[in-house]
Amino acid sequence: DGGITQSPKYLFRKEGQNVTLSCEQNLNHDAMYWYRQDPGQGLRLIYYSQIVNDFQKGDIAEGYSVSREKKESFPLTVTSAQKNPTAFYLCASSGVAEDTQYFGPGTRLTVL
Amino acid sequence: DAKTTQPPSMDCAEGRAANLPCNHSTISGNEYVYWYRQIHSQGPQYIIHGLKNNETNEMASLIITEDRKSSTLILPHATLRDTAVYYCIVRAYFKAAGNKLTFGGGTRVLVKP
Numbered sequence: 001d002g003g004i005t006q007s008p009k010y011l012f013r014k015e016g017q018n019v020t021l022s023c024e025q026n027l028n029h030d031a032m033y034w035y036r037q038d039p040g041q042g043l044r045l046i047y048y049s050q051i052v053n054d055f056q057k058g059d060i061a062e063g064y065s066v067s068r069e070k071k072e073s074f075p076l077t078v079t080s081a082q083k084n085p086t087a088f089y090l091c092a093s094s095g096v097a098e099d100t101q102y103f104g105p106g107t108r109l110t111v112l
Numbered sequence: 113d114a115k116t117t118q119p120p121s122m123d124c125a126e127g128r129a130a131n132l133p134c135n136h137s138t139i140s141g142n143e144y145v146y147w148y149r150q151i152h153s154q155g156p157q158y159i160i161h162g163l164k165n166n167e168t169n170e171m172a173s174l175i176i177t178e179d180r181k182s183s184t185l186i187l188p189h190a191t192l193r194d195t196a197v198y199y200c201i202v203r204a205y206f207k208a209a210g211n212k213l214t215f216g217g218g219t220r221v222l223v224k225p
Contacts, residue, residue: 006155033212042199042215043156058212090155092213100146101213103155 003027004104006091011109013085021076021107023091032074033092033101036060043090049074050096078109085111116200121220124194130187132219134200137181143204145176146213147185149196156199156215159185190223197221 004025013019023032031050035043045058049068063082068074074093078085088108092101117135124130136145146161160167160174162183167174173186187194199218 004155035212042217043213045212048212088153092155100158100161102158106153106155108153 004091004093004102006089006104006107009105009107011107013109013111015111016080018080019078019085019109021078021089021091021109023074023076023104024072025074025091025093025104026072027093027095027102028071029093029095029102030071031094031096031099031101032068033094034058034064034066034074034076035090035092037088037090037106046076046089085109116202116216118198118200118217118219120217121222123222123224124187124190126192126223126225127189130190130194130221130223132185132187132198132200132221133182134185135182136200136202139180139202140204143202145174145180145183146201146203147172147174147198148201148213148215149194149198150218151193151196157196159198190221192223192225195221195223 007022033048034046037043044060046064047058047066049055052071055066055068065077088106090106091104094101144161144163147159148156150156160172162174176183197218197220199215
């Protein structure tokens with residue numbers, strides 16, 4: 001069953017702690033993306049990767065870091081430098097950068 | 113990417129067709145019209161996309177006007193599970209690096225029994 005998985009669905013952390021959000025896809029897609037969504041708002045691009053071992057900053061990369069060591073995986077770390085980390089985080093992938101993007105179910109992060 | 117304008121909300125009766133309009137008067141020749149929907153607290157779901165011809169798949173139909181300045185997404189037989197926010201997005205296929213999707217306000221569709 002092909003798709004994109006994100007875990008966990010809900011995540012709670014104390015302020016000042018780093019936290020890593022998981023994103024895995026078995027669609028054999030080259031490109032992967034991380035977006036952030038705040039209540040009642042649209043999506044904002046954090047980071048994207050068009051190929052393994054390469055990634056670029058999106059519009060709001062400050063306070064976040066990523067890695068792309070495997071084609072299937074694109075984890076996002078929310079660092080303590082991110083001023084307002086509480087949000088809904090969405091991972092997406094596409095065959096190549098130009099293609100249709102498909103989204104995972106999302107992880108809702110709450111920093112207490 | 114061209115800006116889109118959608119009504120903020122609309123209601124639809126279960127079993128009836130839902131017609132969702134979208135204006136994109138500044139669309140360029142190489143820009144596609146994409147539709148996604150987002151059910152509460154879930155990730156956006158791709159519905160359909162098109163360039164200038166009408167398109168149909170198992171979920172919906174997309175009607176694009178001849179001048180490409182507007183389009184309509186048609187859900188042929190709305191069910192309660194179609195209640196969601198629907199986003200119309202215009203994006204160039206051969207976009208420069210970044211390829212982000214720009215979600216506007218969308219249309220909040222409520223399907224009523």
